[in-house]
Amino acid sequence: MSDDLNMTDALRTRAEELDAADPLAKRRELFALDDGVVYLDGNSLGALARHVPARMADVIAREWGELRIRSWDESGWWTAPERIGDRIAPLVGAAPGQVVVGDSTSVNVFKALVGAVRLVDDAARDEILVDATTFPTDGYIAESAARMTGRRIVPVEPGDVPSAVGPRTAAALVNHVDYRTGRLHDLPGITAAVQGAGALAVWDLCHSAGALPVGLDAHGVDLAVGCTYKYLNGGPGSPAYLYVAERHQARFDSPLPGWNSHADPFAMTSGYAAADGVLRGRVGTPDILSMLALESALDVWDGVDLADVRAKSLALTDFFLECVAAYVPSGALRSLTPAAHAERGSQAALACTEAPAVMRELIARGVVGDLRRPDVLRFGFTPLYVGFADAERAARELSRVYGEVTRAA
Incomplete structure (x- = not known):
């Protein structure tokens, strides 16, 4: 148990450090986002800009x-x-x-x-x-x-x-x-x-x-x-x-x-x-x-460099997949997202036999991704408003929900 806590603390600390160094972090303030909700469905519907x-x-x-x-x-x-x-x-x-x-x-x-x-x-x-x-x-x-x-x-x-x-x-x-x-x-x-x-x-x-x-x-x-x-x-x-x-x-x-x-x-x-x-x-x-x-x-x-967007996108998806590997039992989920940066967009897709139930419960807990039937969990990482703490929390909640859903099945 102490090893699990140490791992979680280490990943949370890294997330805080990455967010503090993020040149796009202030862009998040431009969007209408709910406190306590991790929105990872911007690859289906982007968030509302506050001034619109x-x-x-x-x-x-x-x-x-x-x-x-x-x-x-x-x-x-x-x-x-x-x-x-x-x-x-x-x-x-x-x-x-x-x-x-x-x-x-x-x-x-x-x-x-x-x-x-x-x-x-x-x-x-x-x-x-x-x-x-x-x-x-x-x-x-x-x-x-x-x-x-x-x-x-x-x-x-x-x-x-x-x-x-x-x-x-x-x-x-x-x-x-x-x-x-x-x-x-x-x-x-x-x-x-x-x-x-x-x-x-x-x-x-x-x-x-x-x-x-x-x-x-x-x-x-x-x-x-x-x-x-x-x-x-x-x-x-x-x-x-x-x-x-x-x-x-x-x-x-x-x-x-x-x-x-x-x-x-x-x-x-x-x-x-x-x-x-x-x-x-x-x-x-x-x-x-x-x-x-x-x-x-x-x-x-206005004023955004697409090179910064791409760099953050890759860093976010890398970090999310790292957190998933750390939190979720090995072999429980299968990543469909290419590991190579040259072959990756800005989302992470995970195959899971209990995907509908997992995504339904994730959304209920404030981690909003989406489902592609029959078995794909999709998480979109929009660099202008998604942070590294979001990625860590999403992976942590995914681990908890997956465990609960599979035990109940």
Whole structure:
């Protein structure tokens, strides 16, 4: 028993030291977090930034309530999709003018994948490679995109994409980080392999943007999509974004040509003429309330170095897994998260036969992660507001809950 207490004291002391040295520690104060709760589900829904409610009160009461329709011009509502896109751009390693915000991730996957096939414009390239481990909606959308463009879907493990691409490949759709395991896939290498075969690379950044440097421009990515309600903390259902590399914009042919992407939207002509640049990714009237909540939430990133975010993310997940190994009996849980930093996103995934009961009890005790059925416990580490003491407490509670649940089973 004394050895267990000494180990716990040592890990708690280390957590305090790591938190004291953390350059991002003060960012936690920007978020509305409950005392006594460890929130490790920011990879599903990011925490609320404290200043957002006041901003939204002004949007609703003044911009909508008083200015009303004048706000499309006077409050900048009309230009919000590209303006907010330019704020997201540095977080994904893109220059201005290549990211537009609007619609859901699913809608943007459809735009990007159909647009990629149309950019390739080669009937002999009749295959679309799709990440076989992808988040389900990406697969559903890809199937629809394939039917629309006369292609067929070829499911491929992300690591096998470089050997699977060939003269029949039009495009490849890959997730940057696996949503279940937290595995980080090789964006530079896969992109180069896809393009080397004459195809285009489309990336889903939902589980990487805001957690680690992405480098879209540096790695020559063709198209990318991502959500904003996870690590970017935009709020439930906040609009997603679409990245179209500048070199592709003049030929990007969206399958959803709405009036907002028209070269002259208010001409109200019956014929469609696409706008210049990334505005081609717009569709219909943007969801202003959720879009402006996102814009306000992005303020928490002002002055943040993504290198610090990545360093803390890796340190947090390392420390959490170390604490789990120290507290939980050997062999009780199986880590699905890669040990190698180059292969890890910003979450820890643990396989456990009693996962539903364990997560349910963890949440009841104030450690909020989530479950991926049937047996995966997911813990998301959002570097802007999760600390090392959180990681230690989560592992300690996990050990207690696991013991209680398995004894009761």
